[in-house]
Amino acid sequence: MPSTLEPQQISRESYRFIAEKVYEHSRIRLGDDKQALVSGRLAKRLRALNLDSYEAYCALLNSAKGTEEIGPLVDSISTNHTHFFREIEHLNFVRDEALKFWFPQVTRKRETFKFWSAACSSGEEPYTVAILLAEYARTHGTFNWQIEASDISSQILAKAQAAIYEESRIAMPQPEWLSRYFQKGTGDFAGSYRVKDCLTRQVKFHRLNLLQAHYPVQPNQHVIFCRNVMIYFDTATQQELVLKLIGQLAPGGYFVVGHSESLLGIKHPLKSVKPGVYRKE
Numbered sequence: 349m350p351s352t353l354e355p356q357q358i359s360r361e362s363y364r365f366i367a368e369k370v371y372e373h374s375r376i377r378l379g380d381d382k383q384a385l386v387s388g389r390l391a392k393r394l395r396a397l398n399l400d401s402y403e404a405y406c407a408l409l410n411s412a413k414g415t416e417e418i419g420p421l422v423d424s425i426s427t428n429h430t431h432f433f434r435e436i437e438h439l440n441f442v443r444d445e446a447l448k449f450w451f452p453q454v455t456r457k458r459e460t461f462k463f464w465s466a467a468c469s470s471g472e473e474p475y476t477v478a479i480l481l482a483e484y485a486r487t488h489g490t491f492n493w494q495i496e497a498s499d500i501s502s503q504i505l506a507k508a509q510a511a512i513y514e515e516s517r518i519a520m521p522q523p524e525w526l527s528r529y530f531q532k533g534t535g536d537f538a539g540s541y542r543v544k545d546c547l548t549r550q551v552k553f554h555r556l557n558l559l560q561a562h563y564p565v566q567p568n569q570h571v572i573f574c575r576n577v578m579i580y581f582d583t584a585t586q587q588e589l590v591l592k593l594i595g596q597l598a599p600g601g602y603f604v605v606g607h608s609e610s611l612l613g614i615k616h617p618l619k620s621v622k623p624g625v626y627r628k629e
């Protein structure tokens with residue numbers, strides 16, 4: 349039976365210990381002002397583990413079983429907020445400029461257009477791009493394309509792979525895309541929609557920590573989205589990450605960060621194209 353006890357307030361020592369563990373594993377930097385956020389988000393986890401104090405939780409993290417708890421800890425702390433067609437200017441950029449450039453080349457050379465959503469959360473971002481690419485193929489002619497999508501959290505990736513979304517969370521810019529790309533749920537799934545196989549078979553998911561040494565994704569990506577995740581990292585981590593991601597881009601490929609992010613203060617060889625969009629020369 350999970351505990352019904354409310355965990356006590358988090359002490360400075362416990363907070364620092366937890367923040368260090370989170371940083372070690374994910375490089376998410378939790379500043380001194382995030383105590384309330386951390387204790388709020390972890391309260392549910394403590395109840396599930398039947399623990400009534402953060403000290404007990406730290407002891408668990410310190411024990412032999414501690415490594416198994418790191419994943420759920422980072423899952424509880426990290427922000428997975430996302431939605432379909434988020435930050436639409438970037439998506440319009442992919443359609444109107446990146447594809448305009450790459451489409452003639454990939455079709456002529458019979459190559460595959462490669463897109464990587466590098467912190468994909470519950471899948472809305474890669475499936476949005478899948479809709480965009482499928483629509484591009486409908487209007488400009490078939491071409492080969494493949495999306496890779498990755499996240500550090502196995503829990504959130506399971507949601508992404510299930511590809512089932514509540515109706516209220518699917519707002520399509522073109523209403524006909526709903527029936528073209530989603531299957532309406534019935535019975536237990538009434539009120540939900542599932543992304544159709546024509547899109548899911550084009551999206552390959554990986555569990556991946558952006559700070560790990562090697563990425564199991566294809567080299568020479570034509571576009572990489574790394575949106576709304578760098579904001580949680582310190583500058584040194586951002587610097588390391590950006591150079592690693594650039595290594596996965598094809599020459600001429602585009603690198604896109606979130607609207608509230610930029611590469612200001614980071615040394616990189618990319619050309620700035622528009623806010624949040626960069627190109628490998």
Ligand SMILES: C[S@@+](CC[C@H](N)C(=O)[O-])C[C@H]1O[C@@H](n2cnc3c(N)ncnc32)[C@H](O)[C@@H]1O
Pocket residue numbers: 373374375376426427428429430431434466467468469470473498499500501504556557558559574575576577606
């Ligand atoms: C706010 S969501 C962004 C989702 C999507 N890119 C968007 O802009 O809508 C941030 C995601 O980054 C993931 N994340 C955090 N740290 C990570 C790391 N070190 N490696 C890979 N993913 C990470 C989180 O699990 C979360 O799903």
